[in-house]
Every structure is written in structure tokens, then in C-alpha cells.
Amino acid sequence: MKKIFITIFIFFAFFSCKDNAAGTSKKIEQKGETAKYPSDVLPFMDEWTILLGDGTHKQDLVNFEKKDFFYVENNGKTDWVVYKTPNSGITSKNSSNTRTELGQKKHWTPEEGGKLTGTLKVQHVSTSGDARVAASYSVVVGQIHSDEGHKNEPLKIFYKKFPGHTKGSVFWNYEINTKGDNSGRWGFSTAVWGYDIAVVGATPTTFPKEPEDGIALGEEFSYEVNVFDGIMHLSFSSEGHETKTFTKNLLKSEYSRKTDMPEQVKILYSAIGRDGVERENAYSGEIQFFKQGAYNQTNGKNPEDNIVWSTGSETYDGDIAKQYKNGSYTEVWFKEATVGPGVLPDKGNE
Template identity: 25%
Template sequence: MQKMETGYSIDGNGGAVQGQQLYLWTTKTTNVNQNWVQISHGSGYYSYKKEGTSLCWDGGTGGAKRQAVTLEVCDSSNYDQHWKKVKVTSGTEIYRFEKRNAPGFSIDGNGGAALRQSLYLWTSSSGNINQQWELTRTDDTSSGGSGGGSGSGDHNLDASKAPSGNFDLLDWYLSIPVDEGDGYATSIKEVELAASYEDSYFYTGSDGGMVFYTPVKGVTTSSGTKYVRTELREMLRRGDTSYSTSGKDNNWAFSSIPSSSQSAFGGIDGVLDATLAVNHVTTTSSNNEQVGRIVIGQIHAEGNEPIRLYYHKLPGNNNGAIYFAHETSKSDGGNETWYNLLGSMVSSNGDLNSTSNPSNGIALNEEFSYTITVNGDSLTAKISQNGSQLASKTINMSGSGYDDSSNYMYFKAGIYLQDNSSNDSDYAKVTFYKLTNTHDNYNP
């Protein structure tokens, strides 16, 4: 966001410092301190989050001349952090940022431009060049920007809309690592999620992708979980709360269960199809089994997980490996077997098998697709890119204990962070460009 007729842009200084006043600094698109994630609140209002942090522009209470614009913890309900983009010149990306609850005031860069020149509020005027900012997308730079991956195609996504404007999210609820008041993670249920919900953990990137952001430090979903997540959980009831979350009609089953029991479920068998780019993973732990490791897709049963699909990139490697774990049902003992898809990172019992760079792996910001398919006792995980298959593995689940009607299934997608030993400020970020879930006997 460059001040017009200068070579200076809005900068938030290094790291994440609450109360830091925004200032001008020499424009450099690869400078992450000048990368801002645009979060839509509808009606033309946005928040701007500093890339890789949970801090947003804040104009302070009310409005007054020379009132500082600072970085504060993002709060989607705080109108001090809502800004209206007022187009200054048609046919350009030049805007004025007007404070939502004080529309008589806009962000002003003061006269001229100099290093560390502070930003503040001043009387709104589109003709004031100090309030004119030229927006440039940075999502294709090496810093990862606010979404986007190398080689990403045209997905017909609208960056001005919340994720629900580009994806059917009535089939999902969202977990974010924020205390709901009971010590556990907050759940955003289907209807709220599908009504243009966004926050600093889940938002639309500048390329229209659906962005998931998960810090190392955060609350978990239960006492039995040691890792945090920003993750979608499939909900076949589509907002009809007369069906319980754990009810059979809100979930699905494998067609290997008795045919007489199948009609009780919301669907039978299933396919989860996703296109995404992993933008950032943790880097600050010395524990190679945890650092850089996330789960990007799952099938969850009532107890265990028939599949957890991992992306795992070590700090010294250019590429990340992709592998999955298959866990048998709890009634069958809950044993796990691990399978490599790209790279040979893990052994069959899940131990770290190799720390070398997987030459056939996936780099950060590189777009790829995964498909998880269940047909009876057959489970297939496939990785592809630009329509070409990179890897595929099918396993037989006939001995896994999921062929009884007491088990129910649901897909999950997003980030389930597998690192609690990196620095609290470290994080993972993933952008989805496609996410579909289908089942037999299910017609949403």
C-alpha cells in the first residue's frame, strides 16, 4: 500500500508489537512488514491484518486529527478496525481508507514521505494526496503474501467476498484456536459460517482463496488434544439443529456396514476433493517430528481417524513431504499404519525415516490437489497437480473395524497443527482454492 507519488508504503515494523504505530518505509513488495491481509466485513468495510500476525490496523476510539493508527489484536466486531475503501480514481487501485465509526476521518500519511513518518487520522478528503494509497497485490512474492501459490490457475474466486461467497460452507463448521469461554476452542456453526463469517484465523486472501491461519499458541478443542487447529468439520445437516452433531443423519458411513443400517446415515462412502497451497509452516522447533508438520485433510470416525493427511516441511528443505496415517477403530485396538505419498519421510510405524529434502515434494506456495476417496473398505489418497497425478495409494480397510453401524464418519479440512514445541509466535498458513465433499445418498 504505497503513498501516492512517493516510494514509501505502509509498514508495521518487524514482528508483532501491539500498540506499534503504522509508519512509512521504502516500498519493497518482499518486505513482509508491508504485506497486509484484507478481511471483508461486508458493505465495503475491511480490516487489514499484518501478514503472519494476529494484529490489525486500529484507528483508536472515535476520531480526531492526528489520532494514531496502531496495530492491535484483531477483533472483527471492533469498528475501530473497520475501514471503508473509497475509490479515489476510477480504473485504478488507488483508495482512501475511511474509519467506519468516524467517517469524517481517514488514514493520512502526512506531507511528503520519510522513513518512520507516522500515520494518523485526518479529516477525510479524496482530493488530499496524503490520503491516497495505491494497492498492489503481493500474494505472488516469495513471502507468501495473503494467499496464492506458484502456478495457481484461475479459480473464479472473488477476493472481495468472505469465504462463504466463494465456497459452500453450509456443509461445515469451523474451529478456531480462541477460548469460547470454557477453556476450549471456539466453534463457528454452519449458519453463521455461511453468512459471510471471517476473522483473523479464517478469511479470504487477495486472490480469492480461503485462508486458514493457526498459531502455535492457542486453545485446543478438547482436553484430549494437545495441538491447536483452524479446521472445518463436515456437517451434513446443513444448519438444521434438530439433528445433533454426532447423530448418524449428520454424518456418513462406509458402504461396508450392513445395508439394512445405511439409510440411517446422512450419506454413504465419500470423496473429499481439495486444491490448495501451503503458504507457511513452523520453523522454530528443533524437534524434526513436529516442526513444519500439519494435517491438511482427514476422515474422522466416532473415535479414531481412518485417514490423516500430512504436509511436512523441515526448515532446511526446499520441499515438503506428503504422507498419511491410517488408524483402525478403537474397538479394533486403534493401531496406526503410515504411508508415504511424496518423499519417504516416515516409516510404516510413523517414525521419522528421512530428513533429506524430498525432490518430488511440494514447496511452500506451490499449488496442488488432494483427493480422499472411500468406497466400502477401499480408501484411496491421491495427490495431483495441474491435472496430472503425482502419487496415489489405496489401502484395504476390511480389517480396520469400521464396518459396523455404530461408527460414523465426517471429513475435516484446513490446518490441524502438529507442532506444540515451536515458538508461541510461530504459525502455519494454508490457502484453499477448491473444497468439495460428496457422498452417495446425500443430496444437499
Template identity: 35%
Template sequence: MAQLDPSKAPSENFDLSKWKIVIPMEDTKPERKGKVMEISKAELNEDYQHAPWFYTDKESGAMVFAAPNKAMTTPNSSNARSELHALISDNTSIGPYEPANNFVLASHPDADKFGAIGGKMNATLAVDHVSQSGDHRHNDSFSVVIGQIHAGTNEPLKIFYRKLPDQNYGSVYWNYENNALGDDYHRRLDISHNVFGKAKIRFGEPEPTDGIKLGEKFSYEIQVDGNVMYLEFTKNLESKIPITRSFAIDLAKGHYLGNKYDAGYKNEWFFFKAGAYNQCSTGVVRCKNEGIEAGDYTQVSFYQLDIKH
């Protein structure tokens, strides 16, 4: 990892030349009144930071993302986020969802019209805080999404960290969303895969001592090569014996684990996301929103973040 300078803005410590960011507050631009704050690639790379939602930690130099339990959100979500969105093209005049800004699988019939076939994202990070309020019967309570591959409609990858407030260890797991389309759209289903600890822990259950504590550094690597998504997660980074978990899934194939509604992602386009996408909201998850001082927020610190196409 590169040496981080606590006196510099995130874009001076990290290569953010291929990213834009969403911040959990209302945009100040007149043309975006009533919409969530979106900072363009150009603005982001002009030493942008906006504490407490996106800034450089003054001790470690980490790039910090934070989001409250309730704030202005993007149109299709009820959850607040401070999150980067990858853009492949250097042409700033085209939109984020244009083909040149996104990647596809090798199986895509028009692959040559997109920005890339496949891609790779690496991150080293620590989750500093998750909401301390919420309904433990909902898996989104006490959790944050720290990395994604987003398709045009559904998400083949969401990486979660979740920790119950009465436990010392949290869990890292990832979800694959079956790509249910058309009349079967309501059949969408998130399929969880345990990495460190386990998903869906409830109050009263043993804590995941094989998990990860708040403030503990770990890493993930996402690589889409051809039609296959390869995932690698590593903890105990400062130990002589790091612990690594690896996964692979053919995203084009469909019917993942026998799910008949999964059309696969062979005809889809994708982009990477990274940051703090707070899954705790004041809706059905019943998270409170009494401010940062009350612990009603999530925060993630990145020490390394790279993408390649």
C-alpha cells in the same frame, strides 16, 4: 476451479453450506466461555471471516486457514486448529455427531440410519507456512494436517504436509490409524504412507526433492465408495505432465498390514475435515509460541474445496 473474488468472504467463493468451523481462540458466546471458538453452519455462511485465522486472501481470493503453535483447543487435542467440520444434514437443530450428520461404510449394520454411505472430498491448496521451531525427532514438528476422515474415536485418514526449516521441499504423506478399541485402545498406531517426499525426515538427512515447496499448489481427492477409501494426490498442476499418486484401502477389513489390534472401521461413523490443524505444539514437540512474527504458526490456502455424499 471457479474464479475466486478477493473482495468476497470465503462462503461467497466456496460452497460452505455443509460445514461448521473451529477457530483457535476462546469463544465469545457466554454459553461457551472457556471453550474454543466454534462457528455454526449458519454463522459461517453469513460472510464470516476472522483474520488472521480464517479469511479471504486479498490477492488470490483463496480461503486461508491459520493456527498458532499454542491456543485454545478442542477438548481431546493439545493442537490448535482453524478447521472445517462437515455436516451432512440440512437440519440445523441436530448435533454434529448425530447419525444424520455423518456417513458410514456399506458394511455398517445400521447404514440406513445415517446421513450417507460413503462420500467424496476434493481440494486444491497450497501450504504457505509451517512452524519454524520444534524438535525434529518428533514427526509432528513442522507439520500441519490439511484433510481428515475422522471416525467416532480414531482417524482412518490424516493428510499431512511437513517441511523442515533448513530445507526447500516439504513432504505430503497420509496416516491410517489402526482402529484399536476397548482394552487395546492404547495400541493405536499411525501407519504412514509417502505421497510426495517422505515422512519422518530428520535434520541432516537429504531433503525430499520429489516433494512440494511452500506456496506450491497441489490437490487431493478422497472418495469412500462401499467399504473402500480411494485417495488421489496430484502435483505439478500447471504442468503439461501432472504427477499423480493413488491409493486404496478397505476400511472395513481390519488387521491392516498385519496389525492384529486393528478392528477395522466397519461399524464406525465418519465425517470429513479440512483446513489447518497445526501439529506443532509447545508440549513434547517443543515448538515455541512467540507469535506470527516469529514464525510460530501454520497457514494453508485453499483454492478449491468440494464435498459430496
């Protein structure tokens, strides 16, 4: 009998090891339940690729996860997809900032349109940075990104919270599709709840007053980005907060003359000399795609070189484990999200 038991044990152990060695997507049992992949929670993962904060780039996201960057957490009642990335890691060639962020496979023009939704909560933003720098303590949780021309961004949705504050701000940023040379590019920020991007500290270590109508870490909010016939329709909602809606024409510029530059931009970008104008037809005819996840806006670059985007955050020489241990990272959880074609907007909600 003992001999039979040993034979059976060896048989199952052999095939179990064979499965693991082959790299199958067989799920692991945890506490009596089957472990889940992000694609089990957000079934649209076949529409995306991903770049992780350690430089991993993955094309097929079905049954894919990576510990400490892209995985599933359950808070006792709800499954969430976690996007986590340090202040310093390996990122795309055109950016100084790390990301664990989805990139849409399907591309489209503003005339063709597209729609992206998400319900999320920001669990952490970098606790180090320079309070004078607009990008400090912030993360981008959704984008529209151009894939030709200057490759600028007609939309970035930000969450930002200063250290010591309970509540942070949600705002969206429109970057001009610069006419001619792109060295003069700038972005204009609009507050949803709390402040816009231009509200900064007077010194590296002093912060503005906490926003009264802000969003706390761990507080859920939702957004909808609907581009239809060249018009971008934005909607933001959160329990206990006023729902906010906005529209922006992506086919005709509001900023095609020097006199069109908003006062916010003149103040924020004066130190780095960016005063360009936008081409008259804005992003018309230019290929776009959505991005979603955690695009960390903090980095270790010297603020004196760029007081808008170089945050001087702690990076621990790029040691990711040390960054995670010491608050030098961002972490965003999504429980719902969709992507698809743009739709005729409900005028009653605008």
C-alpha cells in the same frame, strides 16, 4: 445550501452506523471492489462448522470471516480461503493441537461413503520444533474422523517441511481402530511426494536430506478422498509431479494380528510403547465425517514425554500475536474444494 448538505450527511451517517451496530453481513468496499467472505470463494460453507485457533466455534459460515484465522486473500488473480492457526491456542477437548478447521455437518458410515476434494497450497508451517519428533513442522490439511467408539482417524493428509529445506513432503496416515483398549493405537504413514512421517532427524536440530520430489511452500496440489462401498480411494495431483493413487479397505483390517504391524510402526512407536491391534472389521458401521483446513500438528509439549507427537515448539506462552510474528504458526490456502456423496471410482485412474 450548507444546511441541506449537513442534514444529508447526518442522515447517511446515522443509517451507516445503524447497519454496523446491528452486525449485518454487509460487505466492505476495498479498492473499488467488494470484499469477499470464504463462503463466496468456496460456496459449500453451509455444509460445515468451524473451530478457530483462538477457540471460536461457529456453526453458520455463510458470510463469516475472522481476521488472522479465516478469511480471503487474493494473489492478484485468484481468491483463496486462508486457514491460519498458532502453535498454541484454544483447541478441542481431545487434542493438544490448535486448528482452524472445518468439520462436516453430515455424518456417514464407510458403507454409505462420502467424497472430499481440495486444491491448496501450504504457505507456512512452524519453524520451531524437535527434528526427532515425527509431527514437528507439519500440518494436516484434510481428514476423515470417527465420531463414535475410540474416535480415531482413518485418514489424515499431512504436509511437512523441515526448516532450511525448500521442499516438503505430502503423506497420508491411517490410524487403526484399536481392538479393546485404545492406549495401544498407532498410525501408518504412506508417502505421496517426499517422505513419510517416520523420516526424522537424528538429533533435535539435525534434519534429513531434503526430499528430491517434494512440494515447496506455496506450490499447489490437489487431493480427492472418495469413500465408496467401504473402500477409501485417494488421488493426489500437482503440476510437474507424478499423480499418485491409493486404496484402503475401511471394512476389513490389515492389522488384526501383532505380526501385521508394519516395520515403520515398530520403529516409530517403540519409544512410547504403542503396539495394539485393530479390530477385524476396522471402521465398519462406525459414524465418520470429513474435516478440512489447517490442523497444526506442532505444540509446546515436552518431546521426552512423547517422541512421536510432542514437538516442543515455541509457543510464547500462548500469545498468538507473538507466535504469528515469530513463525510459530501454520497457514494453508484453499482455492477449490467440494464435499458430497461417494461415487463409483473410475477404474481407469487407479
